[in-house]
Amino acid sequence: MSPDARVLTEWFAKRARPLPWREPGTSAWGVLVSEIMLQQTPVARVEPSWHEWMARWPVPSALAAASPADVLRAWGKLGYPRRALRLRDAAAAIAITHNDVVPSDVDTLLALPGIGAYTARAVAAFAYRKRCPVVDTNVRRVIARSVHGAGDSGPASTTRDLADADALLPADDELAAQMSAALMELGATVCTARNPRCADCPVFDDCAWQQNGRPAYTGPVKPVQKFAGTDRQVRGLLLDVLRDTSSPVPKSRLDVVWSEAGQRERCLDSLLVDGLVEQTTDGLFALPGDQ
DNA sequence: CATGCGTGGAC
DNA sequence: TGTCCAAGCAT
Numbered sequence: 001m002s003p004d005a006r007v008l009t010e011w012f013a014k015r016a017r018p019l020p021w022r023e024p025g026t027s028a029w030g031v032l033v034s035e036i037m038l039q040q041t042p043v044a045r046v047e048p049s050w051h052e053w054m055a056r057w058p059v060p061s062a063l064a065a066a067s068p069a070d071v072l073r074a075w076g077k078l079g080y081p082r083r084a085l086r087l088r089d090a091a092a093a094i095a096i097t098h099n100d101v102v103p104s105d106v107d108t109l110l111a112l113p114g115i116g117a118y119t120a121r122a123v124a125a126f127a128y129r130k131r132c133p134v135v136d137t138n139v140r141r142v143i144a145r146s147v148h149g150a151g152d153s154g155p156a157s158t159t160r161d162l163a164d165a166d167a168l169l170p171a172d173d174e175l176a177a178q179m180s181a182a183l184m185e186l187g188a189t190v191c192t193a194r195n196p197r198c199a200d201c202p203v204f205d206d207c208a209w210q211q212n213g214r215p216a217y218t219g220p221v222k223p224v225q226k227f228a229g230t231d232r233q234v235r236g237l238l239l240d241v242l243r244d245t246s247s248p249v250p251k252s253r254l255d256v257v258w259s260e261a262g263q264r265e266r267c268l269d270s271l272l273v274d275g276l277v278e279q280t281t282d283g284l285f286a287l288p289g290d291q
Numbered sequence: 292c293a294t295g296c297g298t299g300g301a302c
Numbered sequence: 303t304g305t306c307c308a309a310g311c312a313t
Binding site: 042044077078079080081082083155195223225227231232233235236270 | 292298299301
């Protein structure tokens, strides 16, 4: 009553999308960069940026040597730009502490900025081909349905989710890595959040959700994230101004992006605190490192 | 454990 | 011109 490793890995070999960071020969650094970019950002928007980053910063030390301003501009509109700064910080730590080699050990990876439970295990599994349970939103949904027979996954629980995924993995390292990738791919392309394509599912016959009659999700409602009018929108508008200028700007250039002064000031302050914006000695504003 | 953190595409 | 969702993380 759960997805079979052989069935799923054979499906993956035939049907998986040809994503560039999955190509044989991709460096662990390339895998790490892809994983950070893919946190909450769709594949289609990540692909072009990933190619640019790999050409420009092929090793961690190269990214570490770049200015935050250059990194933030290259990040562009992938969203959540703090990820870009943390990736640069992680690259510096890798360059200095690990001889420019991305660690393969989960606990060592977890100690790096911006790398959490998912990303650490994804690097171990996909770059180093380890038997290491990888749990993202796709895997949680696939397990909720195919194993537990529920309509969707409830709130995340790292310990329980890892145990669920671990139980599905075969003993062999390489096969387990393929299985982890296959579970993610299944959730991303077939066992989707809305309108799952069950007719195309390789594990249809082993799916507990099917056998339960596809019950609707009954757990706690996940809160929907608003965007319009939030600080996230205002921060994005402020950063947009600074990404597009080559020299520091007076505050008046920032003031025009949002009419409510209180919120605008709060957002600018938080960007300064986050290290996403810098104020020059003459009181102008710029991306950090833009003088 | 709940929130806040960007952005844009698909319905 | 609304809602949901997308390979999470830090606090």
